[in-house]
Amino acid sequence: MKALISSSEASKLILAEAQATPSIRCPLNRAAGRILREDIVADRDLPPFDRAMMDGYAIRTQNAEAKADFVVTGQAFAGSPQITLSEATSSAIEIMTGAPIPQGADAVIPYEWTKSTSNDAFTLTSNEPVSSGLYIHRRASDYPNGTVLVKKGTRLGPAEAGIAASCGYAEPIVNQLPRIAILGSGDELVPVETNPEPHQIRQSNAFAVENALANAGYPVGKVAFLSDDESAARPELEAIIGESDIIIISGAVSKGRKDWVPNALNSIAENRFHGVAQRPGKPLGFWKHKDGSVIFGLPGNPVSSLVGTHRYILPYLNAIAGKSESTIIQNVCLAATVQPLPKLTFFLPFRFNNDGNAIPAPVNNSGDYASLTGTVGFLEIPAGDKTHQPGETFPYYLWT
Amino acid sequence: MKALISSSEASKLILAEAQATPSIRCPLNRAAGRILREDIVADRDLPPFDRAMMDGYAIRTQNAEAKADFVVTGQAFAGSPQITLSEATSSAIEIMTGAPIPQGADAVIPYEWTKSTSNDAFTLTSNEPVSSGLYIHRRASDYPNGTVLVKKGTRLGPAEAGIAASCGYAEPIVNQLPRIAILGSGDELVPVETNPEPHQIRQSNAFAVENALANAGYPVGKVAFLSDDESAARPELEAIIGESDIIIISGAVSKGRKDWVPNALNSIAENRFHGVAQRPGKPLGFWKHKDGSVIFGLPGNPVSSLVGTHRYILPYLNAIAGKSESTIIQNVCLAATVQPLPKLTFFLPFRFNNDGNAIPAPVNNSGDYASLTGTVGFLEIPAGDKTHQPGETFPYYLWT
Known part of the structure; x- marks a missing residue:
């Protein structure tokens, strides 16, 4: 182990290697949690037309002011083109939430404010003021055409998915997921389903780390276990490094005689640090392979392993995904x-x-x-x- | 719409219908985020043996006290059975982290505290006190055999996955995921990939709600859109209700003339409430079908729709999953x-x-x-x- 570096220095050295993964188009319903690699831009005014905000009647306010009867002359439905309010001041159009305000109308009175006087007529029964624009969501009042609504680098959460859909992004451009491998190590480890001998323990760290990454939206492609016997395990280690973007090795990064892993890594990859002034998790190591992949060496202790995953590996994954707020703590x-x-x-x-x-x-x-x-x-x-x-x-x- | 009820009353009525989904066995690496339906119990002492916490030498403290030389007589590796320290007080066993403490030894001295004096011998160079038990993680000191380590009802997060693995739960019993359908409604809605007419808007709420549920670990099996034309859409609605456990209808729950959905629901399911004293999202409705499924009617406004999803639907999903802390706010x-x-x-x-x-x-x-x-x-x-x-x-x- 080299001299210990500080946690913030370790973080900096790791993030310095964060190269963005490729961008891909992904169907919106499978892009939950991904990072946008393009801005989401309004392709029309929002709302795109003057829109009724309540179910009720579209009217002229000058008539409401006179407390006169209204005569219903038509119906406006959401999803139907705009219609026109006939010229009589007493005319009203029955209107549904989401429908375009009829030409000539300047307010919507909710059903609850009215009382039918005949099949086609009603009076206003409420004392609420009826001013021009009442319950009309004006065209472009939220955002005019061309506005950037969601910036590149934002995570596609629920609101962002809704905005992307509104603006026609059926397959937004997002981050490609990296190929992640987790390697357990240590001859004392036996498979979960076995009944261990007294000196053995079951493999568990790899499951914990895999679970942490999966819950954060980063599925792990490969989980394997390395023997302490270098001659057997080293070819496997090198093969897995060759086919992965991020390799997470749990255990085998301290100074023990059988911990051949750090030396093997040093011979095929550049060590950026090994040993961080922190508790838990001091023996953390980080390597950069010449082919571009990175290797995290996590201590074998379960708590150290999880802390290292959340403190260093997830921020790295967010950074290569292109998440703009990845450094906001x-x-x-x-x-x-x-x-x-x-x-x-x-x-x-x-x-x-x-x-x-x-x-x-x-x-x-x-x-x-x-x-x-x-x-x-x-x-x-x-x-x-x-x-x-x-x-x-x-x-x-x-x-x- | 009936009289408005309070938000907490709505929440109570919804959770009163929360029947647990079936329990299933699920491979540990695919159970991330699921809710445990069984306790995770230690099937052996933890740790299972006196375990070295550092790489170094297992010794007798009486010798360290005398500041004598040590002679290395063997090696103890993690994953190998316990060995015995030979009887001479100067004997030491080189030991790796995780290895069983040799019989006769009562402390581990880290490499860093020593200096080699020959191939097989070393002296203690540190002034740190070497007391009995140093760097030994005692058998059962964390938890004795039989301890409940994780309670039923806990979410399988990273730590819980690690614990489950340690205790041999290769396929823990967890909640089965419910069949969830999301239905958009409104003739003004057109598919995301189309170029809408001025009076149309693209379907977006369903994507937002689907994304919210997916990110929370509840994948949505079916997304469909209902026309405002009851005769065409009602058979589809009833078919989808028949094949789903939870049906979420976005829009079509207010009082508009074309909003046939509430009446149709009332005729096939029991309405628990319709209208909550809240902003946004007042027209929220909730129905219980005789076959056991539940139907949430969300308002069509995007913000209302998302708030309703997070405030009411996700807590319901957590409750039927069996999450014990689902009511902790x-x-x-x-x-x-x-x-x-x-x-x-x-x-x-x-x-x-x-x-x-x-x-x-x-x-x-x-x-x-x-x-x-x-x-x-x-x-x-x-x-x-x-x-x-x-x-x-x-x-x-x-x-x-």
């Missing part, structure tokens, strides 16, 4: 005191209290997965000596 | 004043400021999707008269 207020670590960045699991502030929930040790259930994510507490007080704010990361 | 602190609505629950989009407090970001009108981009979700502000001040807390829902 959210902050939260402490609900209790926190003692920082003198020389290490401290990643501290927490949950929210009723006021939305952070209650620290430290784990017993970095092998203790189980105490993470019930936490929502972790705080990032910079190295320091001074106890932090309730009310101070710190960046946080949520479990996916 | 998170709160956030206001960063600015908010004027409530006198008689309506107010769903107010917001974003977070740097301190994690909520900056309200009201939309221009409930048709204005585009102003939702950049917001993270919405606050729920109860009906009232008194202006709310910064520092007051309110429940919030995040866009998915």
